[in-house]
Amino acid sequence: MKPWIAVDWGTSNLRAWAMGPDGPTAHGESPKGMGKLAPHEFEAALLELAEPWLAPKDAGETLVLACGMVGARQGWREATYRAVPCTPTDAHGLIRVATQDPRLDVRIAPGLSQSKPADVMRGEETQLAGALALYPGFDGVFCLPGTHSKWAHISAGEVVSFQTYMTGELFALLSGQSVLRHSMADGWDDTAFDEGLSEALSRPDRIAARLFSLRAEGLLHALPGAHARARLSGLLIGIELAGAKPYWLGQPVKLIGASTLSASYARALATQGLTAEILDATACTLAGLAGLRLNLET
Amino acid sequence: MKPWIAVDWGTSNLRAWAMGPDGPTAHGESPKGMGKLAPHEFEAALLELAEPWLAPKDAGETLVLACGMVGARQGWREATYRAVPCTPTDAHGLIRVATQDPRLDVRIAPGLSQSKPADVMRGEETQLAGALALYPGFDGVFCLPGTHSKWAHISAGEVVSFQTYMTGELFALLSGQSVLRHSMADGWDDTAFDEGLSEALSRPDRIAARLFSLRAEGLLHALPGAHARARLSGLLIGIELAGAKPYWLGQPVKLIGASTLSASYARALATQGLTAEILDATACTLAGLAGLRLNLET
Numbered sequence: 001m002k003p004w005i006a007v008d009w010g011t012s013n014l015r016a017w018a019m020g021p022d023g024p025t026a027h028g029e030s031p032k033g034m035g036k037l038a039p040h041e042f043e044a045a046l047l048e049l050a051e052p053w054l055a056p057k058d059a060g061e062t063l064v065l066a067c068g069m070v071g072a073r074q075g076w077r078e079a080t081y082r083a084v085p086c087t088p089t090d091a092h093g094l095i096r097v098a099t100q101d102p103r104l105d106v107r108i109a110p111g112l113s114q115s116k117p118a119d120v121m122r123g124e125e126t127q128l129a130g131a132l133a134l135y136p137g138f139d140g141v142f143c144l145p146g147t148h149s150k151w152a153h154i155s156a157g158e159v160v161s162f163q164t165y166m167t168g169e170l171f172a173l174l175s176g177q178s179v180l181r182h183s184m185a186d187g188w189d190d191t192a193f194d195e196g197l198s199e200a201l202s203r204p205d206r207i208a209a210r211l212f213s214l215r216a217e218g219l220l221h222a223l224p225g226a227h228a229r230a231r232l233s234g235l236l237i238g239i240e241l242a243g244a245k246p247y248w249l250g251q252p253v254k255l256i257g258a259s260t261l262s263a264s265y266a267r268a269l270a271t272q273g274l275t276a277e278i279l280d281a282t283a284c285t286l287a288g289l290a291g292l293r294l295n296l297e298t
Numbered sequence: 299m300k301p302w303i304a305v306d307w308g309t310s311n312l313r314a315w316a317m318g319p320d321g322p323t324a325h326g327e328s329p330k331g332m333g334k335l336a337p338h339e340f341e342a343a344l345l346e347l348a349e350p351w352l353a354p355k356d357a358g359e360t361l362v363l364a365c366g367m368v369g370a371r372q373g374w375r376e377a378t379y380r381a382v383p384c385t386p387t388d389a390h391g392l393i394r395v396a397t398q399d400p401r402l403d404v405r406i407a408p409g410l411s412q413s414k415p416a417d418v419m420r421g422e423e424t425q426l427a428g429a430l431a432l433y434p435g436f437d438g439v440f441c442l443p444g445t446h447s448k449w450a451h452i453s454a455g456e457v458v459s460f461q462t463y464m465t466g467e468l469f470a471l472l473s474g475q476s477v478l479r480h481s482m483a484d485g486w487d488d489t490a491f492d493e494g495l496s497e498a499l500s501r502p503d504r505i506a507a508r509l510f511s512l513r514a515e516g517l518l519h520a521l522p523g524a525h526a527r528a529r530l531s532g533l534l535i536g537i538e539l540a541g542a543k544p545y546w547l548g549q550p551v552k553l554i555g556a557s558t559l560s561a562s563y564a565r566a567l568a569t570q571g572l573t574a575e576i577l578d579a580t581a582c583t584l585a586g587l588a589g590l591r592l593n594l595e596t
Contacts, residue, residue: 073517081518117507118514148477148510164510166476173471178464179446205502208534209415209541212446212462216416219371220379236506243507 001297004063005050006289008282009070010123011035014045017286018053019293024286026053034069034076042076043099046106054103061105063296065289068123071095071108081113081120084159088112088129089288091295109292112159119164123285124150127256128159130287131279140252143276145261147172149240151247163247165240168261174211175232183218184232185225190267192227196234197241197268204242210235237268248274257281299595302361303348304587306580307368308421309333312343315584316351317591322584324351332367332374340374341397344404352401359403361594363587366421369393369406379411379418382457386410386427387586389593407590410457417462421583422448425554426457428585429577438550441574443559445470447538449545461545463538466559472509473530481516482530483523488565490525494532495539495566502540508533535566546572555579 006017006024012033018026028049037045046064054062071079079095094107111122124144131142132154144150147168153160175184200207214232217223241248253269253276255262262278269276304315304322310331316324326347335343344362352360369377377393392405409420422442429440430452442448445466451458473482498505512530515521539546551567551574553560560576567574 113514113518115518118511118518120514120517163507164514165506166478166509167506169476170506170509173476177475178467178471180464204505205537205540205543207502207505207541208463208465208468208537209461211464211468213416216411216418216462219418220411220413220416239503239506242503243505245503 001293002063003053003055004065004293005053006286006293007046007050007064007066007068007070008123008126008285008289009034009066009068009075011069014049015282016046016049018050019286019290023290034072034074037076039076042070042097043101043104046104047101057103062103063293064104064106065094065109065292066106067109067126067285067289071110071122075108076106077108079108079110081111082125084112084114084161086112086159087157088125088132088159089292091292094292094296109289112162114162117163119162121150121162121164124152125159126288126292127281127284128152128154128288129291130284130289131254131256132157133287133291134279134284135254138252138254140254141247143244143248143253143255143257143265144281145255145257145265151244153247153251163244165243167236167240171233171236174236175229180211180214180228180232183215183223183225183228185229187224187226187229189224189227189230192230193234193264193267194271196231196236197238197271198234200235200238201242201271204239207235207239233264234268237264241268241272248272254279256284299591300361301351301353302363302591303351304584305344305348305362305364305366305368306421306424306583307332307364307366307373309367312347313580314344314347316348317584317588321588332370332372335374337374340368340395341399341402344402345399355401360401361591362402362404363392363407363590364404365407365424365583365587369408369420373406374404375406377406377408379409380423382410382412382459384410384456386423386430386457387590389590392590392594407587410460412460415461417460419448419460419462422450422554423457424586424590425579425582426450426452426586427589428582428587429552429554430455431585431589432577432582433552436550436552438552439545441542441546441551441553441555441563442579443553443555443563449542451545451549461542463541465534465538469531469534472534473527478509478512478526478530481513481521481523481526483527485522485524485527487522487525487528490528491532491562491565492569494529494534495536495569496532498533498536499540499569502537505533505537531562532566535562539566539570546570552577554582
């Protein structure tokens with residue numbers, strides 16, 4: 001198999017890997033995410049990282065497989081969503097992008113859409129494909145915690161349904177930009193997290209009343225900032241788990257995500273009697289792109 | 299009664315009224331809210347608006363009665379909260395602030411605190427006092443929609459308990475700064491508001507799943523931006539109403555707030571069989587400060 005390039009191109013960041021027969025041989029990343037680029041700027045941003053990895057001019061094109069928001073309407077080129085139920089990825093769905101540099105053969109993996117309840121993903125479908133490559137035949141639920149957490153129900157190798165929660169973005173907005181920021185500090189407290197989680201799970205109807213109390217407890221009872229932060233996280237993950245109950249109840253669940261955040265979700269799921277293994281998100285992305293590479297080959 | 303000056307000094311804005319025996323005789327406002335001022339800057343900000351209204355130098359001090367965040371720890375001078383249950387305001391609780399200008403006699407009305415569930419208010423207590431002056435003997439619930447909506451249970455002239463919801467701030471953050479901003483536009487749609495309201499009230503546990511769907515419905519089904527905005531408002535007011543149910547259920551409810559927002563709350567309460575009269579927030583503030591003025595006199 002010829003060397004190729006794997007790219008995870010999100011809203012905020014661009015990450016690229018030179019791929020050899022045994023996996024990554026080099027890695028680069030830049031802050032040139034989709035959100036900061038006009039369509040004509042993507043190629044240069046890619047070359048900044050990947051040019052050293054391209055084959056010599058007379059040795060033909062180098063394949064670049066990219067996933068993520070690069071395929072959004074505001075991205076390099078729109079890669080139309082594939083509608084669930086379907087396999088997470090499909091080499092036939094890849095969209096080729098025209099480039100100025102003749103050494104590049106860039107293809108973008110489309111995201112998934114669900115008509116009702118309306119939902120979309122871009123990038124996570126590749127992680128799901130990678131996770132399924134690592135656990136062939138897995139039937140159950142993947143949870144991908146993050147800015148926009150996703151829950152996906154997998155059966156017979158297909159994504160049957162999925163659901164997005166703005167948990168990470170809500171946490172960032174509330175802890176960093178709302179009045180609650182005055183009551184937050186770095187650090188963590190597991191008990192405070194568990195309290196918030198339990199409050200939200202047992203009385204989801206009261207979630208809106210719980211938020212301002214973090215500020216009031218800081219003012220009146222000197223609630224430490226690290227406790228307020230952990231309790232906020234517990235409340236938000238709790239209300240996500242309340243909503244996602246039809247996904248995780250009675251199902252095997254695996255987490256795909258950053259280790260600290262995934263550990264919080266695993267802790268939360270454990271209170272509901274679930275043991276959730278944590279898979280590394282980057283490893284899943286690379287396995288998913290490598291699977292596409294393999295399918296292109298055959 | 300000598301002329302005096304009424305001041306509503308919030309986080310974002312300063313509003314002042316010259317008060318004669320029959321009510322306001324002049325009005326001014328500035329963006330010099332508490333959030334933008336260091337303690338030594340408050341007096342000058344007040345004089346910018348109110349100097350023309352002060353009595354001549356040899357005619358003694360002019361009373362200035364102020365309520366709101368001006369009395370916060372980060373304000374001009376901290377006015378320690380009064381703990382509920384108690385009357386909304388009390389002339390004995392006013393805090394006098396030392397001023398450089400000898401013509402000023404500035405007094406700040408303290409806010410209210412509640413130990414458990416922890417909660418605080420600054421400014422709304424004066425509106426509650428004003429509303430009670432307008433409706434003496436009212437027993438029931440006031441709802442004060444806004445950035446931080448408050449629900450207050452009133453009995454025998456006292457605030458028995460209250461609860462704060464960050465509904466207005468959540469709406470501003472989600473519609474203006476989150477990924478949902480791409481799906482929002484000016485305008486309004488009552489049906490979309492009602493849908494969001496009903497979703498949140500009937501299934502509060504699913505609130506977190508409803509938010510991102512506004513984005514996805516925009517992408518997949520071309521949900522109009524005005525509909526998305528109204529549905530978001532319905533979802534957030536709905537989850538507030540779900541939490542505040544112990545307040546409004548079976549109670550007479552009056553709203554104190556801006557007319558458009560209060561009309562949305564009235565519409566929401568009407569779906570639960572409640573008819574809520576709307577009182578003007580500024581009129582309540584002025585009536586509350588005037589009541590304090592009267593109590594100082596006697």
